[in-house]
Amino acid sequence: MQKKRTFNKQLLIPLAALVALAVFNFIVDPSFFKITLVKNSSGNPVLLGNPISILDNGSELAILAIGMTLVTAATGGQDISVGATIAIAGSVILRVLCGTNSKPETLQASYLTAFLVACVVAMFFGAFNGILVAYFKIQPMVATLIMFTAGRPIAAWINNNELPIIKQASFKYFGGFIPGIPIPTPFFIAVICIVVIGLVLKFTTLGLYTQSVGINENSSKLNGIKPEFMKFLTFVILGLCVAVVGLIKVSRVATINYSNVAKDIEMDAILAVALGGNALSGGKFSMAASILGAYIIQFLTTTLYKFKVNSDALSAYKAVVVIMLVVLSAPTVRKKLAGLKAKILKKKEA
Known part of the structure; x- marks a missing residue:
């Protein structure tokens, strides 16, 4: 019962x-909140509107938030290189599909491959960051600064600084709409991804061990857990x-x-973790x-775009939210707020 109350809080x-x-x-x-059903350029019915845009773009952030939450919980730090590593992953996909021809008529491999x-x-680059943090004891934000700086040049190098183009319409299904599904x-x-991580956390000790390492690394060692791993x-x-x-x-x-x-997607991922009430x-x-x-971060982003906030100013608005959340999550502030709440309750009882 106590666990349920904590979760709801x-x-x-x-x-x-x-x-x-x-x-x-x-207001x-x-x-x-208007949603309309229209036909896209391919003649397929699709749903459009701000709520759909939030679901669409927010899903990318939700997937990233899964991994960022685990990293934050275990290390007490954040990975600021995810945007650059996304560029590498995307570049690799295009390289495998296109081969040496940046604009192939036929693909050189399957989408799955x-x-x-x-x-x-x-995962290799994730492992690289993990080794620096876990075994070389480098602070996460400093360790991932390497990939933050080098990631995008590596992505460009993978495709020889060319911009590969996939002509097959089916490739856009992963980031767009599957015909017949609006x-x-x-x-x-x-x-x-959410279902998979939910099952993993439910039927394995990943969540328990991650939290244990983040709360007290030395105690977790005494209980047979390997914090570095x-x-x-x-x-x-x-x-x-x-x-x-x-x-x-x-x-x-x-x-x-x-x-x-x-x-700047790394900032949104970190903010999603903080907005979720995670320390x-x-x-x-x-x-x-x-x-x-x-999804709330994407809701905020869509709202700012809706009211014509300059895209260059978005980070400033989000930075304010980050500062507020970090301050509110600080142990000192939480302690003072708890004390203030106790005083108010005492006055009411009196």
Whole structure:
């Protein structure tokens, strides 16, 4: 019962943010929630509207939030290289599909093969970050700064600085719509990822061990857990999430822009974890809250776009939210708020 109360309390912040955004948009412009059924350029019926856009783009963030939550819980730090690694994963997919010809008439490999290769590559770079953090004891943000800096040049080098183009219409299904299904495919991909991680956390000790390492590394050692391996594993899992998002990203446009693909997405992923009520210093986490936080971040982004906020200013707005959440999650602030709550309750009782 206590566990259930704690879980519900953690969901309070993201749910409150969701309600606040929904009420604000409903008051200012009720048409924000309008959904229409139209035919796309291929003649297939698809749903369009801000809520659909939130589900579509928020699904990428939800997938990333899965891996970022585990990394944060285990290491007490964040991976700031996910955007650059997404560029690498997307570049690998295009390279495998196109081969040496950047604009092939026929693909050189199947979509599954290209995706699996991208998974291996993304997990390799995740493992690289994990080794630096777990075994060389480098602070996560500093360790991942290497890939943050080098990732996009590596992505461009993979395809010889060319921009491969996939002409097959079916490739866009992963980041767009499957004919006959009006809901964006990324939402279904996200649901699959959420179900998989839910089953993993339920039937394995991954969640328990990750939280144990994040709460007290030395105590976890005494209980037979290997903190270094758990930290390493979380980065590898994040690498797998990155590969999935990389597939969605390049599928949307059937090509890649090395400098802009997934730009600043790492900030949104970190913010999703924080908005979910998870302490950025590590320890206990709620995967459901992080995933909900991811869709709320996209809700905020869509709202800002709706009201014509300059795209260059989006990061500034989100930075303010990050600062507020980090301050509120600080132990000192939480302690003071708890004391204030206790005083108010005492006055009421008196």
